[in-house]
Amino acid sequence: MGGTVTLNTSNDHSVVVAEVIQVNDGTISGYGNLVTTTLNWLSGTQNGNGTTTVNGTTNFGDGSNYYSYQSLGSGSNNGRTLTLNGDSILQSSYVTLNGGSTINNNGTFTSKGDVRNNTVYSNIITSFDYGSTSTFNNAGAFVQDASGKQTTVGVVTFNNTGVVYVKSGTLQLDNLSNYNRTSQTLSGGSYHIDDGNTLAINLGNSTNSIRTNSAVILLNGPNAHLLNTSVGGNALSGLATNTSEGALLLLNGAALGIGNFSNAGHIEIGAGSSLVSSTDYVQNAGVTFVEGTLSANLVDIQGGILAGNGTITGNVSNAGLIIPGGFLVTLNVQGDFTQRADGILAIDIAGTDQGVSYDWLNISGTASLAGTLDVFFTAGYLPAAGNAYTILSYGDWDQTTFDAIQVTGLDLAQYTYSTHYSDTGLTLSIAAVPEPSTYALLLAGLGMVGFVARRRKVSVTA
Secondary structure: OOOEEEEOOOOOOEEEOOOEEEEEEEEEEEOOEEEEEEEEEEEEEEOOOOEEEEEEEEEEOOOOOOOEEEEEOOOOOOOOEEEEOOEEEEEOEEEEEOOOOEEEEOOEEEEEOEEEOOEEEOEEEEOOOOOOOOEEEEOOEEEEEEEEEEEEEOOOEEEEOOEEEEEEEEEEEOOEOOEEOOOOEEEEEEEEEEOOOEEEEOOOOOOOOOOEEEEEEEEEOOOOEEEEOOOOEEOOOOOOEEOOOOEEEEEOOOEEEEOOEEEOOEEEEOOOOEEEEOOEEEEOOOEEEEOOEEEEEEEEEOOOEEEEOOEEEEEEEEOOEEEEOOOOOEEEEEOOEEEOOOOEEEEEEOOOOEOOOEOEEEEOOEEEOOOEEEEEEOOOOOOOOOOEEEEEEOOEEOOOOOOEEEEEOOOOOOEEEEEEEOOOEEEEEEEEOOOHHHHHHHHHHHHHHHHHHHHHHHHHHO
């Protein structure tokens, strides 16, 4: 279509058109509603207060031009709504949302660039109405997938309740409504950045950062960058709080340095990754899972769960629940370990190989113990009499012991257990329950000893 189609129907009446709509420098206008399976919007304008709904594929441009220009809405209060329910592809396009227009993405919106004559062309989603009320609502996935290229969403308000995924290239969000510049809080949605790529957010000024996280942030690799466009620096450098709605995942070598930190949500530090606090790491609730390295002067677990098979560098205080590895691995503490009266250390046992088939907490410093030791023998594992499990090792010990030891999963009709504290660790040992005949012999033996003792006493008296 290269001309003009005017839809003068009422707002609540849908005009169902062909399976495919193609707009080549044409105009769709009016109050009517369009519903289609495929929209090829190479260039042109859609305006009027109606809605265009695409339930299948939408193509913005086709990559054959340096730039394709698409305009949604024009003038004051002449905005149109474009609802995308399927896969959408943006290629070398300059899309403007004007007059209070809205794009609702409920599917997967992928921004790709185009390379011609070794020149990189980026995608732009913006508005000519500065102070615009035009919005891009992402309830699906917004994917940046253009190596060496940048997509900029400027002026237009970007609302994210879905996933923003920077797979390759750079995505710049100049007006992200999920970030509150006053409280410096990121709320809602997920933000996934792969290695070698960048998500840049305008945080308002050079001193702002994401101080409070109530969203899901995933840095996947040592060069996955989340930046403040106002200064070009790390947007997470001032991160101080992860709320109960927040999740921070550092994976595949990602590293983050922070100051004093409080967690009530989900923190995951993957293998080869690190989270370094220059002061203390405090957890009131939630989960911290460590496969890499967590460093702080003090890791203070006041509630929630600390699990993993990585390394904690610094002292640890536990009034929550610690599960080495989560299941059958070693958790290393390079520092002192203190368990409070409310703390629980949970150990799973499924074999006799330390740190492999049974959990092991390995402490380089001094162990100070209280609270509960909870040992679980996994289903299907049958220990043998004489088995011994060193579940806790330490460099020094202040002679304190656990207040309570709970053992589950062990058939107490067949086995008994005992614990032994030493200067280097704590060992749980298994013994067989004596057979009834053994008990009879034992009792008979004790009776004979008593009889002999009485005979000796009588003999001496006589």
